[in-house]
Amino acid sequence: MPESRRLRARSIAAEQAILKATLEILATGGYSALTIERVAATARASKTTIYRRWKTKEHLVLAVFGQLPIPVPVAGPSLEADLIALFGQFSKIMRDSPLRGVLPMLVAECIDNPSLSAALVKVNDRRRVPVRHVLQNAIRRGELSAATDVELAIDVIQGAIAIRQYFLLDELTDDWIRGLVGLLLHGIGQRKPARRG
Numbered sequence: 605m606p607e608s609r610r611l612r613a614r615s616i617a618a619e620q621a622i623l624k625a626t627l628e629i630l631a632t633g634g635y636s637a638l639t640i641e642r643v644a645a646t647a648r649a650s651k652t653t654i655y656r657r658w659k660t661k662e663h664l665v666l667a668v669f670g671q672l673p674i675p676v677p678v679a680g681p682s683l684e685a686d687l688i689a690l691f692g693q694f695s696k697i698m699r700d701s702p703l704r705g706v707l708p709m710l711v712a713e714c715i716d717n718p719s720l721s722a723a724l725v726k727v728n729d730r731r732r733v734p735v736r737h738v739l740q741n742a743i744r745r746g747e748l749s750a751a752t753d754v755e756l757a758i759d760v761i762q763g764a765i766a767i768r769q770y771f772l773l774d775e776l777t778d779d780w781i782r783g784l785v786g787l788l789l790h791g792i793g794q795r796k797p798a799r800r801g
Contacts, residue, residue, distance in 0.1 A: 621647040622654055623671065626664045630706045635665070635713040635720065662723040665710065669727045673697050677734045683742040687785045690738055691765075695776035698769060708770045732758050757788065 625646035629638050638661050644651045658664045675693035680686045698704045714721035735758050742748040764784055768774050 618647070618649055618653055619657065622649055622657075622664070623668055625649075626668050627702060627706070630665070630668070630709070631702055634709045635717075638664070640664075660719065662719045665720065666723045666726060669703065669724075670730075672701060672703060674730065675734045677737045677741070679741060683738070683745075683747045684785055684789060686738045686741070687735075687788070688781055690734055691776065691781045691784070692778070694765070695781065699775065704769065728762075732762070735761055761788070 622643060625643045626638065628646060629642055640651055640654055640661060643649075643661075643664065644654055647654075654664070658667060675690050675697065678686065678689055680689060710720065710724060714724060736754055739748065739752065739754045739757055743750055743752060743754075761784070765776065768776060768780065774780075
């Protein structure tokens with residue numbers, strides 16, 4: 605194997621070991637336990653190697669979350685079908701990921717840590733893209749009004765999913781996903797109160 609390929613393979617292995625160590629520390633001790641020194645010791649890497657790739661531990665956290673797969677929007681027959689398919693992908697990704705238990709701890713840390721908050725905003729922006737794509741496609745197809753507040757709709761979706769997964773500690777079942785999509789598309793269904801005599 606050429607020297608350049610051997611060095612590249614070693615570099616990739618070191619990077620994966622560092623990210624794996626970061627995730628292990630986050631999962632067991634939370635963000636407060638995460639230090640470059642501890643990551644280096646766990647990954648058996650030098651601090652210089654870590655700092656060469658990531659300037660701060662916030663950048664490390666961002667890199668770990670960057671490894672999560674992003675759901676791929678599919679242009680199906682309807683907005684309802686597209687949302688159900690997208691949320692189903694997200695449910696599987698989070699169900700199979702050790703990061704599911706890490707995110708609530710990091711969100712709590714954001715209150716007193718602007719740097720971490722800024723890093724997670726970037727992560728969240730990336731995760732909003734597929735939903736935005738599906739909703740904008742529906743507007744182009746005429747299924748949604750051009751006046752639809754897409755960003756507010758995404759806020760509602762993310763809020764519902766976060767409460768379900770991180771506070772109620774429940775799975776995003778197929779029935780729950782269909783219920784959420786139905787509520788999004790049809791609203792609560794408030795009726796006008798009957799007039800009294």
